[in-house]
Amino acid sequence: MAAPVASISEQLPGDVLIDRSPRTRFRLGFDRAMGWLTPLLFLVAILPILDMVYYISAKVVPTLTWNIITSTSPYQTDALGVPLTTTAYLIGLSTALAVAFGLLGGIVTAELLPERWASAARTGANLLVGTPSIIIGYLGYLAFVLYFGWGLVFLSGAVTLSFFMTPYVFRTADLAFSSIPRTIREAALGSGASPSQYIVRVGLPIAFPQILTGVFLAMAIGIGETAPLVLTMESAVLVPHSLFSPAIVLTEVIWENFQSGTPVLVLLAFQAAFLLLVIVLGLNVIVRVISARYQKRLEGLYQ
Amino acid sequence: MDASAPSSETGGREPLPSPSTPNGGAPSPPGSRLAWLRYLALVPALIPLGVIFAIVYTISWASHLTSLPGFFSFNWAPTTNWGIGVFVVGSFMTAVPALFFSMVIGLGLAVASTTYLPRLISSLLDPFVDLLAGIPSVIYGIWGFVVIGPYFGLTLNPWLSAHLQLIPWFHATRTAPINSLGLGLPLAIFVLTLMSLPITTLLIRDSLRAVPKDLWESGLALGATRWEVLRRVAFPYSRRGIMSAAFLGFGRAFGETVAVAMLIGSTAQIPPSFYGTGYTLAAAMFELIDSAYTSAQWLSVLTEMALVLLVISLVVNIAGRRLVISLSTTEVAGV
Amino acid sequence: MSGAEGAEGRTILSVDHLTVTAKGKTLLDDISIDFAPHSLTAVVGPSGCGKTTLVRSLNRMTELTPGLRVKGAVNYLGQNIYDRRVNPVLVRRRIGMVFQRPTVFPSSIYENCAFGLRLVHTEEEKVDVAVRQALTRAGLWDEVKDDLDRPALSLSGGQAQRLCIARALAVQPRVLLLDEPSSALDPGATQRLEATMEHLKEEIVMVLVTHNVGQAARVSDRVAFLHTGRLVEVGETDDILERPKDPLTQQFISGRFE
Numbered sequence: 001m002a003a004p005v006a007s008i009s010e011q012l013p014g015d016v017l018i019d020r021s022p023r024t025r026f027r028l029g030f031d032r033a034m035g036w037l038t039p040l041l042f043l044v045a046i047l048p049i050l051d052m053v054y055y056i057s058a059k060v061v062p063t064l065t066w067n068i069i070t071s072t073s074p075y076q077t078d079a080l081g082v083p084l085t086t087t088a089y090l091i092g093l094s095t096a097l098a099v100a101f102g103l104l105g106g107i108v109t110a111e112l113l114p115e116r117w118a119s120a121a122r123t124g125a126n127l128l129v130g131t132p133s134i135i136i137g138y139l140g141y142l143a144f145v146l147y148f149g150w151g152l153v154f155l156s157g158a159v160t161l162s163f164f165m166t167p168y169v170f171r172t173a174d175l176a177f178s179s180i181p182r183t184i185r186e187a188a189l190g191s192g193a194s195p196s197q198y199i200v201r202v203g204l205p206i207a208f209p210q211i212l213t214g215v216f217l218a219m220a221i222g223i224g225e226t227a228p229l230v231l232t233m234e235s236a237v238l239v240p241h242s243l244f245s246p247a248i249v250l251t252e253v254i255w256e257n258f259q260s261g262t263p264v265l266v267l268l269a270f271q272a273a274f275l276l277l278v279i280v281l282g283l284n285v286i287v288r289v290i291s292a293r294y295q296k297r298l299e300g301l302y303q
Numbered sequence: 304m305d306a307s308a309p310s311s312e313t314g315g316r317e318p319l320p321s322p323s324t325p326n327g328g329a330p331s332p333p334g335s336r337l338a339w340l341r342y343l344a345l346v347p348a349l350i351p352l353g354v355i356f357a358i359v360y361t362i363s364w365a366s367h368l369t370s371l372p373g374f375f376s377f378n379w380a381p382t383t384n385w386g387i388g389v390f391v392v393g394s395f396m397t398a399v400p401a402l403f404f405s406m407v408i409g410l411g412l413a414v415a416s417t418t419y420l421p422r423l424i425s426s427l428l429d430p431f432v433d434l435l436a437g438i439p440s441v442i443y444g445i446w447g448f449v450v451i452g453p454y455f456g457l458t459l460n461p462w463l464s465a466h467l468q469l470i471p472w473f474h475a476t477r478t479a480p481i482n483s484l485g486l487g488l489p490l491a492i493f494v495l496t497l498m499s500l501p502i503t504t505l506l507i508r509d510s511l512r513a514v515p516k517d518l519w520e521s522g523l524a525l526g527a528t529r530w531e532v533l534r535r536v537a538f539p540y541s542r543r544g545i546m547s548a549a550f551l552g553f554g555r556a557f558g559e560t561v562a563v564a565m566l567i568g569s570t571a572q573i574p575p576s577f578y579g580t581g582y583t584l585a586a587a588m589f590e591l592i593d594s595a596y597t598s599a600q601w602l603s604v605l606t607e608m609a610l611v612l613l614v615i616s617l618v619v620n621i622a623g624r625r626l627v628i629s630l631s632t633t634e635v636a637g638v
Numbered sequence: 639m640s641g642a643e644g645a646e647g648r649t650i651l652s653v654d655h656l657t658v659t660a661k662g663k664t665l666l667d668d669i670s671i672d673f674a675p676h677s678l679t680a681v682v683g684p685s686g687c688g689k690t691t692l693v694r695s696l697n698r699m700t701e702l703t704p705g706l707r708v709k710g711a712v713n714y715l716g717q718n719i720y721d722r723r724v725n726p727v728l729v730r731r732r733i734g735m736v737f738q739r740p741t742v743f744p745s746s747i748y749e750n751c752a753f754g755l756r757l758v759h760t761e762e763e764k765v766d767v768a769v770r771q772a773l774t775r776a777g778l779w780d781e782v783k784d785d786l787d788r789p790a791l792s793l794s795g796g797q798a799q800r801l802c803i804a805r806a807l808a809v810q811p812r813v814l815l816l817d818e819p820s821s822a823l824d825p826g827a828t829q830r831l832e833a834t835m836e837h838l839k840e841e842i843v844m845v846l847v848t849h850n851v852g853q854a855a856r857v858s859d860r861v862a863f864l865h866t867g868r869l870v871e872v873g874e875t876d877d878i879l880e881r882p883k884d885p886l887t888q889q890f891i892s893g894r895f896e
Contacts, residue, residue, distance in 0.1 A: 018723050023758065028725055031528035038415035039424075041408055045432040048497055052438065052446045105351070117349075123624070124352025130551065130620035131358070131613070132558025134585050138609045139358045141592070167351050224439030227560045227589050254441045255561065258448070273442055284437040288430060421704065521741040521802070524699060525754040526731040526809060535753065536743055 053277065060274040063267060069275065074237040075248060077264050080272060085239050087249040090158050090229075091222055097162035098169050098218055103211065105166070106173025107199060122174065128167040136164050137228030145232055152234035155243040160228045165218040172214025176207035209294040213287050220283035224276070226251040250276050358613060379571040387584070387608055392573050394583040394612075396488060397563065398556040401495035402503075405552050408496070409503030410545075417511040418529050429508075436501035444565030447494045448484070452566070455493075456485030460578045463489075472576055479575035486568035487580045494566055495556040503552040506627065510544025511537055543626045550623030558616050560585040584612045649713075650675050650843050651696065651733070651813050656710035658691055658700065658867075665691045667867045668710070673813070678839035680846045680858035680875070684890060687864040689847045693815050696845065697733040698726040714813070731758070733813040734806035739822045740798030742790040747782050750790045750801055754809035768808050775841070776804035777834040796827025800834060813843045820853070832857050851891055855879055863887045 068078050075082040109121045128136075140160025144150050180203060188202045189195075204211075229249055235256065236246035250272050257269040379386050412432060416425040460481045467473035475481045514537045522532035538545070568580020569590060588608050591601070651673040658666040666688045673679055681689045691700065698719060700706045711718040719729045731754070743750050751769040759765060769786075773779040778800040782788070790801060799819055806814060816835070820828040835857050838844060848854055854861055855875065862872040863886075871878060871887045882888045 018717075018721075019725075019728050024728070027528055027531070027757070028727060031530040034414070034530050035419040038411040039420055039428075041411040041415065042428045042431065044408055045412070045435055045497075045500060046428075048446075049431060049434055049438070051450060052442065055446065055450055056442075105349075120352060121349055123621075124349065124355055126624050127355050127617060127620055128351040130554050130558075130616065130623075131355070132560060132585055132616055134558070134560040134589055135358060135609055135613050135616070136354075138588070138592075138605070139354075142606075143357065163354050166354075170351060220437055224437075224441070226439070226441045230589070231592055251439060251441050254445065258445050259565070269445065273445055276439060277442060280437060280439060281434070284434060515741070517737055517739055517741045518743070520699065520702065521735075521737060522743075522753075523702070523726075524697065524730055524735040524737075525757075525805065526727055527754075527757055528727050531757060535756075540744055 053281075056270060056274050056277060060267075060271050064271060064274070068271065072239070075253070076237065077268050080250075080253070080268075080275065082237065082239050083248050083250045083253045083272065084275065086154075086236075086247045087223060089240065090154065090161065090247065090249055091219055093158040094161040094165055094222055095215065095219055097159065098165035098222075099215060101162075102166040102169025102214075102218075103173050106170040106175075107177055107203070109170075110174045110177035111195065111199060111203070122171075125167040125170045125174070128163070129171070133164060133225055134227045134231070136160060137231040139163070140228055141231045150244065152232060152246060153244045154233060154240040154247040157229045157233040157247060157249075158243075160232050161222050161225060164225065164228060165222045168218040168221065169211070169214050172217070173207070173211050176210040176214075177203055179210075180206055209290055213290050213294070216283050216287045216290070220280050220287070223283070224251065224280050226255050230255060250279075355617075387587075387604075387611065389571055389573050390582050390584040390587045390608065391611065393567070393581040393587075394557055394585065396574065396581065397491045397495055397567065397583055398553055400492045401499055401556040402549060402553045404492070404496040405499040405503045405556070406507075406549055409500060409507050409548065409552070412500075412504045413508040413511055414533060416508050418533060432504050433501050435497055440498070440559060440562040441565075443494050443498065443562040447490055447562065447566045448486075451493060452485030452490055454485065455487075455490050456481060456483045460485065460487075460489060464576075464578060475576050475578050479579055481576075481578045482568055482580055486566055487578050488567070488574050489578060491563050491567045491583075494562050495559060498559060498562065499552040499555045502555055503548045506548035506551065507541070507545055510541035510548070513544065514540050547623045547626035550619050550626065554616055554619040554623060557619065558585055558612065560589045564589050584608055588612070649673060650715060651845075652713045653692075653696070654711040654713060654718075656692075656695060656708070656712060658688075658695055658709075659707045660703075660705050665706075665867050666695070669864075669869045671862055671869065671872055673843050673845060674860075675812075675843055676840055677859040678835060678844040678846055678857055679860040679862060679872075680848055680854035681862045681864060682848060682851060682854050682890070683864035683870075685849070686866070688867040689864050690817055691867075692864065693735075693817055693845055693847050696813070696815055697730050697735055699735065701726060731809055732811050733815065734809065734811035735815040735817065736799070736802050736806055736819050738818045740793075740795055740802055742793065742798050742801055744791060745789070746787045747790045747793070747801060748786040751805050751808050753805060758809075768810075769804075772804040772808035773801075775807050775838060776800045777830065777837065778804055794827070796823050796830055799823060799827070799831060803834065803838075807838075811842065813845070814838065816844065816846045818847050818849065821849075828853075851879070851893075863890065865890070 065078075068080050069084065071079040071081045072085070073079040073081070105121065105125075109118045113121065137160060140156060140163065144156040144159060145152055150156050177199075184202065184206070185198070188198045193202070230252055233248070233252075234246035235248050235252065237248070238245075240247040253272040254269045254276065257265040257272075260266065379389050416429055420428070460475070463473065464475040464481060481487075511533075518536055518540065519532060522536040523529070527535070563583050564586035567582060567586055569582060569586070570580040571582050571587070572579070574581040588605055591605060649672045653669055653671045653673075656666055656669045657664065669692065671679070681692060683689050694700050695708060696712055700708055708720060711720060713719070714729070714732060717724070719726075719733075743753065748769060751772055752765050755765045755768055759768075770779065773782065778797060781797060782793075782801075790798065793801060799822075803814070803819075820831050823831065832853065835844065835846065839857070839859070846854070846858060858875050860873065861875050861878040863870045863878065863882075863884075865886050871882060871884050878887065879891060882891060
């Protein structure tokens with residue numbers, strides 16, 4: 001019967017560890033090549049970001065004055081104070097609504113709902129996140145501007161935007177509460193805490209950083225949205241004085257003026273773009289920092 | 304593996320007992336005073352789902368206002384013929400190539416992150432990819448228009464046209480010219496690729512990370528190179544995650560509105576050449592909304608368009624979500 | 639340098655003053671062992687003694703853990719596997735490994751077995767022959783011969799582990815490393831596995847990490863006892879287990895450590 005393994009006196013190809021055969025060289029070479037090529041792809045992500053930031057900054061920074069940012073004159077070519085302030089108000093209201101509904105919904109889903117309802121709720125949140133912003137904007141238009149009759153006003157925009165932002169807060173709250181270690185949860189309930197006490201006194205403090213991340217993320221997304229607001233609000237030159245006034249936000253400034261062709265207006269668009277970038281990237285960085293700190297804290301929780 | 308359940312460490316939990324559900328989620332005995340509270344608790348949780356339903360309902364309601372001749376045709380001639388075919392085709396023509404590129408690049412990035420780069424370096428570089436998702440689309444629009452457009456219009460597109468002459472549609476002619484600003488398909492695809500990249504990379508990266516360490520090591524222990532283990536073990540194992548990346552990435556590209564509106568050239572036609580201008584469903588809706596303020600017929604058209612866009616979007620989303628292995632990282636990254 | 643010719647009894651694998659450190663902490667301290675052909679050496683010791691590290695350094699799997707520093711040499715047929723010119727991929731062709739948990743790939747039984755072969759050979763006939771041989775040597779052939787295209791995931795734990803052995807054997811290694819291969823298996827499967835190991839040791843060099851002294855007694859020819867990274871004693875199985883020279887060895891064997 002043939003020996004299944006060569007005896008030591010027979011040399012097998014792999015016995016010589018330094019192998020120069022073509023096939024082996026190809027295999028090793030290909031792997032090495034991939035080791036260089038794939039990391040290079042990061043440039044595809046890094047270069048555009050750097051270029052965007054650099055280009056817009058270079059174009060805008062020399063022209064910026066403190067006045068442009070803070071002037072509350074009616075919105076025009078050298079006064080962005082109005083859009084900035086309006087954006088702040090709008091995001092403020094939208095975030096408040098998003099947090100109210102998202103936080104409540106997320107916690108309820110994580111803690112109070114039986115599995116099938118929870119599953120449905122989560123699916124709803126995920127679908128909403130994936131829905132194109134223009135569809136949500138269009139819903140806002142049909143529902144608030146037309147059907148409710150509010151018209152193209154601040155409130156329409158704010159509520160529409162809050163629809164957009166809610167699922168982000170929802171998912172984060174859901175996830176945050178769901179990741180609280182079972183042991184902590186059982187310890188709290190076991191020592192006689194009622195569900196609402198657990199949620200408020202134990203759950204929220206633990207989940208707070210993560211929820212904060214979700215809120216900032218939602219805000220960053222909301223600030224960057226254009227379509228839903230163009231659809232639901234009429235442009236204005238002043239800060240809205242009531243919920244039913246027209247309003248203009250930073251992104252709309254860019255959208256309106258960029259395509260005009262007039263150099264002054266195009267510059268205005270770029271200035272607005274610069275401010276927008278600073279705010280949005282700033283929020284993103286904050287989100288990341290909080291996330292990183294939270295990770296460390298979590299590790300402490302789990303020991 | 305149940306995609307929507309939290310990790311096993313904390314999952315499978317019984318709902319907390321509440322005044323309305325003293326049995327913790329089990330049905331209350333009939334006649335219990337506070338049973339209705341349970342339904343109240345449902346409300347905030349179901350708001351997102353409610354919004355989806357509201358969208359579908361409202362849009363369907365608004366769509367039967369008038370009948371629309373020629374809706375499924377490719378002839379867009381407002382007030383006589385309402386063929387949205389051109390927009391739908393345009394949406395696919397931009398989203399599909401964008402998906403292709405973002406999947407290829409995303410695969411490469413995920414592979415680099417999980418296999419070839421030390422953990423330290425990859426944790427520094429990964430956030431940049433995620434940052435691409437945080438940039439507002441209107442900024443992609445102006446950057447694309449001012450920086451990338453001229454390059455495409457004056458350099459890249461003519462070069463491609465010259466070198467791909469033999470393939471009819473890739474050859475620009477007098478009747479199918481290259482837009483000198485660079486607006487058109489290539490620019491739109493480029494920007495959409497960048498915008499879908501974060502989703503695809505994140506999901507593929509997570510799928511690869513979910514491959515058990517033992518399995519990787521077994522592959523290597525059999526004398527395979529890292530690439531061979533990836534190709535023959537890790538990718539087959541992560542098939543579902545990779546497919547979900549494709550679906551969700553496609554959904555992102557398909558639904559993008561503002562950036563595309565600024566870069567596609569806004570022409571209601573199927574691009575006569577690869578370099579031509581066109582339109583997408585989302586961009587067209589966005590730019591035509593002004594007309595809706597005036598007439599009921601416009602409103603109806605737009606509503607139908609919204610419905611088509613919504614249906615495609617939901618289908619792609621649902622398919623994608625069902626395949627996702629782990630939702631938690633996508634939620635943190637806001638994808 | 640290959641020195642493949644020579645009298646029987648030559649060492650195929652030997653460890654020469656091997657020291658492995660991580661972040662300043664010493665995991666293995668100046669270890670030297672010779673592994674004779676046609677033998678099974680059991681590596682035993684209390685948890686944390688470095689037995690897994692030792693075995694993983696025999697096929698350069700230590701490189702998968704960042705931060706490990708390896709000093710000294712591991713010689714396969716006279717060549718140091720840690721030589722700069724040697725790619726680990728080549729080392730693992732001849733020094734195979736089976737892990738604690740059965741790690742079958744998500745494909746058919748046949749494809750699992752053929753995995754290593756497909757990387758280097760391309761002729762289907764050779765692959766076929768090798769797969770059959772490997773499954774036979776691993777003691778799995780009779781159980782799967784009727785349906786080799788069945789998904790490997792449908793095998794029981796013990797069968798899967800034997801498939802992992804077959805998979806490793808298919809590329810004709812001279813050395814097989816086993817890291818606690820039966821720890822995830824029930825006693826019946828363990829018994830079958832041990833029978834397979836006894837069978838195989840007549841053909842190739844085997845190094846078995848086990849925390850189970852009884853298993854070492856049953857299947858091994860030699861035993862190496864490690865304690866906090868040092869090689870305390872090594873010798874014939876009967877000698878070590880019945881007449882241990884070092885008090886640490888004595889303590890371990892009589893069960894005071896674990």
